[in-house]
Amino acid sequence: MNRQTTAQRWYFRERPAEKVNGDTFEWREEPVGDLADGQFLLRTLYLSLDATNRVWLSDWDIYMEPVQIGEPMRGFVFGEVIASRHPDYPVGCHASGLHTWSSLIVSDGTGFAPFPALDGIDLAEAFATMSVAGPTAHVGLHHIGGLRSGETVVVSGAAGAVGVLVGQIAKIAGARVIGIAGSDEKCALLRREMGFDATINYRTENVADRLGELCPKGIDLCFENVGGDILDASLTHMKDFGRLVVCGLISTYNAAGKVPGPFMFRNLIMRRLTVRGFVILDHMDLFPAVLADLATWLRDGRLKMPVHMVHGLENAPEALNLLYTSGNTGKLLVKLD
Amino acid sequence: MNRQTTAQRWYFRERPAEKVNGDTFEWREEPVGDLADGQFLLRTLYLSLDATNRVWLSDWDIYMEPVQIGEPMRGFVFGEVIASRHPDYPVGCHASGLHTWSSLIVSDGTGFAPFPALDGIDLAEAFATMSVAGPTAHVGLHHIGGLRSGETVVVSGAAGAVGVLVGQIAKIAGARVIGIAGSDEKCALLRREMGFDATINYRTENVADRLGELCPKGIDLCFENVGGDILDASLTHMKDFGRLVVCGLISTYNAAGKVPGPFMFRNLIMRRLTVRGFVILDHMDLFPAVLADLATWLRDGRLKMPVHMVHGLENAPEALNLLYTSGNTGKLLVKLD
Numbered sequence: 001m002n003r004q005t006t007a008q009r010w011y012f013r014e015r016p017a018e019k020v021n022g023d024t025f026e027w028r029e030e031p032v033g034d035l036a037d038g039q040f041l042l043r044t045l046y047l048s049l050d051a052t053n054r055v056w057l058s059d060w061d062i063y064m065e066p067v068q069i070g071e072p073m074r075g076f077v078f079g080e081v082i083a084s085r086h087p088d089y090p091v092g093c094h095a096s097g098l099h100t101w102s103s104l105i106v107s108d109g110t111g112f113a114p115f116p117a118l119d120g121i122d123l124a125e126a127f128a129t130m131s132v133a134g135p136t137a138h139v140g141l142h143h144i145g146g147l148r149s150g151e152t153v154v155v156s157g158a159a160g161a162v163g164v165l166v167g168q169i170a171k172i173a174g175a176r177v178i179g180i181a182g183s184d185e186k187c188a189l190l191r192r193e194m195g196f197d198a199t200i201n202y203r204t205e206n207v208a209d210r211l212g213e214l215c216p217k218g219i220d221l222c223f224e225n226v227g228g229d230i231l232d233a234s235l236t237h238m239k240d241f242g243r244l245v246v247c248g249l250i251s252t253y254n255a256a257g258k259v260p261g262p263f264m265f266r267n268l269i270m271r272r273l274t275v276r277g278f279v280i281l282d283h284m285d286l287f288p289a290v291l292a293d294l295a296t297w298l299r300d301g302r303l304k305m306p307v308h309m310v311h312g313l314e315n316a317p318e319a320l321n322l323l324y325t326s327g328n329t330g331k332l333l334v335k336l337d
Numbered sequence: 338m339n340r341q342t343t344a345q346r347w348y349f350r351e352r353p354a355e356k357v358n359g360d361t362f363e364w365r366e367e368p369v370g371d372l373a374d375g376q377f378l379l380r381t382l383y384l385s386l387d388a389t390n391r392v393w394l395s396d397w398d399i400y401m402e403p404v405q406i407g408e409p410m411r412g413f414v415f416g417e418v419i420a421s422r423h424p425d426y427p428v429g430c431h432a433s434g435l436h437t438w439s440s441l442i443v444s445d446g447t448g449f450a451p452f453p454a455l456d457g458i459d460l461a462e463a464f465a466t467m468s469v470a471g472p473t474a475h476v477g478l479h480h481i482g483g484l485r486s487g488e489t490v491v492v493s494g495a496a497g498a499v500g501v502l503v504g505q506i507a508k509i510a511g512a513r514v515i516g517i518a519g520s521d522e523k524c525a526l527l528r529r530e531m532g533f534d535a536t537i538n539y540r541t542e543n544v545a546d547r548l549g550e551l552c553p554k555g556i557d558l559c560f561e562n563v564g565g566d567i568l569d570a571s572l573t574h575m576k577d578f579g580r581l582v583v584c585g586l587i588s589t590y591n592a593a594g595k596v597p598g599p600f601m602f603r604n605l606i607m608r609r610l611t612v613r614g615f616v617i618l619d620h621m622d623l624f625p626a627v628l629a630d631l632a633t634w635l636r637d638g639r640l641k642m643p644v645h646m647v648h649g650l651e652n653a654p655e656a657l658n659l660l661y662t663s664g665n666t667g668k669l670l671v672k673l674d
Binding site for chain 1: 397398399564577583584585586589598600601603604607609611612613615616619
């Protein structure tokens with residue numbers, strides 16, 4: 001196999017009823033043809049695994065076209081241009097974008113952007129922060145959530161890629177931050193290295209009781225990545241006129257059948273809450289300003305992104321399930337060999 | 338019994354597990370003492386029954402002090418001042434306010450306001466519209482919901498006091514209105530006399546399917562009074578970036594134990610929705626402008642309020658349950674004999 005002419009790819013074969021499994025995807029090796037004018041050839045270095053990948057495999061009516069059975073699996077990728085007939089993507093340039101789980105990608109640039117070098121920042125950490133998670137955390141907190149200095153923020157999935165950034169960006173904005181995560185190790189990391197004011201281990205502590213203790217005056221802003229019981233615990237302790245930003249409901253994405261919404265839904269009235277769902281792809285107009293902030297904070301050390309690295313594209317399907325079992329800390333990336 | 342010196346009152350005796358029942362309240366007849374300086378004596382003419390009355394009897398953490406066991410039951414009342422040592426409430430003046438289920442009320446004016454005469458408008462209809470339901474509908478649609486001309490509005494509990502006004506006020510604002518109600522008679526009334534563009538009888542039709550037919554481009558604004566399956570049906574058919582105003586969840590107020598939230602909660606993300614709960618008592622600052630609009634529309638015939646009249650304060654507890662069984666059409670009032 002010639003690494004410059006044969007692409008390894010995962011195709012979507014069978015809709016999973018619950019978790020992604022051995023039948024969900026099909027591995028193929030396919031020749032890459034010659035480039036047409038205006039195209040470039042990208043060698044994928046990192047594949048981003050994101051909770052919403054599972055949503056794209058559902059038969060739900062979702063926020064974009066789902067991946068169709070028989071198509072290559074979709075994902076956010078980062079790579080190096082190794083051949084080019086495109087003026088904006090010269091050989092040697094790095095690029096990131098929304099494409100497919102593929103070792104080699106031929107593109108005319110649709111869905112891609114050149115990826116700027118960030119001096120002193122590891123490429124994987126830069127990609128992990130700048131591509132999706134960073135804009136999601138920044139836009140969710142500020143544009144959707146209207147965060148103000150001095151507020152109390154609770155973030156679930158706090159040790160996930162978005163969660164760790166939500167906490168750090170909220171701290172930069174002058175908020176008090178409480179993170180909910182799935183192990184004592186994650187909680188310690190969030191407090192000691194990411195600046196979180198307090199953490200709750202949802203596997204060993206009663207989240208609702210602990211939120212009551214930690215937020216005696218209530219929660220101003222809940223940044224929700226998880227849903228289920230954890231969202232209910234936050235709903236129980238929202239301050240009057242508080243806001244909830246619903247970024248993800250990862251606890252529900254593998255569920256077969258109907259999933260009940262939060263049992264404390266009535267608190268939307270009782271606490272007069274505003275709840276807003278959002279998808280970062282709707283906010284590309286904010287990216288220039290947001291990416292400038294993120295780059296500044298990465299460079300000056302105020303923003304850190306732990307990377308959970310899985311090696312080998314062949315391991316991507318199994319690795320995806322880590323997201324739904326608290327198996328990763330920070331950004332889950334696949335490094336292609 | 339002297340009607341001017343003996344008050345008939347309902348006291349809260351026992352918290353109901355589900356519906357209000359014969360043990361919930363206790364009837365008492367009590368002497369009314371002399372007026373102190375700055376007080377007036379109100380003879381209650383109408384008692385307003387509202388879905389939120391049931392919420393005040395729960396042990397939930399709600400938006401205001403619940404009614405405590407042993408206290409008189411709380412309610413919105415309308416009456417005539419029959420004795421007065423208060424300069425703003427002369428004998429013969431009408432007043433409305435938040436007080437108790439009582440035939441005679443001694444007050445220093447706290448929670449009350451004089452009720453202006455609306456030429457040509459029946460007093461019961463004016464009270465039914467202006468006291469709570471009208472401000473709730475107006476503020477919910479415009480201030481909370483940001484209604485714009487040309488939008489498609491769906492309102493549940495459409496034949497209830499708030500619902501009939503939501504539909505009519507949305508029509509005045511240039512919206513298309515679909516109402517969900519519990520009988521063919523109610524639906525016919527909403528279409529023929531209240532100007533609704535379409536209706537759905539939730540007892541005989543599949544609400545989700547019908548909303549899909551009636552709103553092929555989706556719902557811009559859902560004004561929710563009911564919750565449960567009906568809210569789920571609307572969530573399923575929201576337009577991208579649509580808004581839901583959560584005014585009531587009447588289907589859940591009598592439930593014992595935990596009530597699941599909407600199963601289509603994920604559509605907050607998929608459709609990027611904004612959901613806002615509100616309570617009209619937070620928006621008293623908007624009342625002057627809102628009441629002026631309502632009075633104008635009542636006078637010029639653009640706003641009508643059907644009144645479902647129950648006779649006799651002694652029948653108030655049983656009448657309250659009509660609200661939870663689709664038993665009333667329009668505003669449910671108790672007329673005191």
